[in-house]
Amino acid sequence: MKTYILVFLFQVMFNVFKTLEIKYTYEHKVKELMFNSIFINLVSLGSTYFAIDSLFKGNWSVLIVYIAGSVVGKWVAMSQIPKLKKKLGRQKKK
Numbered sequence: 718m719k720t721y722i723l724v725f726l727f728q729v730m731f732n733v734f735k736t737l738e739i740k741y742t743y744e745h746k747v748k749e750l751m752f753n754s755i756f757i758n759l760v761s762l763g764s765t766y767f768a769i770d771s772l773f774k775g776n777w778s779v780l781i782v783y784i785a786g787s788v789v790g791k792w793v794a795m796s797q798i799p800k801l802k803k804k805l806g807r808q809k810k811k
Contacts (some may be wrong), residue, residue: 720771724779727764727787731757732790733798 741750743787763781771779 720767720776720779721782723769724764724771724782725789727760727767728783728786729790730760731764732787733794734760736791736794736798758781 734753738750738753738757741753764786768779768783
């Protein structure tokens with residue numbers, strides 16, 4: 718169960734960071750892009766390690782968790798982060 722949680726969280730984080738990478742590249746924000754690249758590589762390594770280790774042990778159900786984490790990560794990056802940024806922006810103006 719711990720492996721499932723780790724793979725899921727790593728995949729969510731990877732997809733959020735990957736979406737931000739595309740945004741930072743488009744906006745030419747080099748500093749943010751460099752830091753983001755570090756985090757992408759770290760969570761990618763963790764996710765891949767735990768998923769492949771589990772697959773080598775014959776646990777094929779980890780693929781469902783891997784894909785689910787990917788889908789949830791894209792959803793969070795595309796729909797929830799912009800809402801959070803708007804809320805934070807309003808709080809700073811007050």
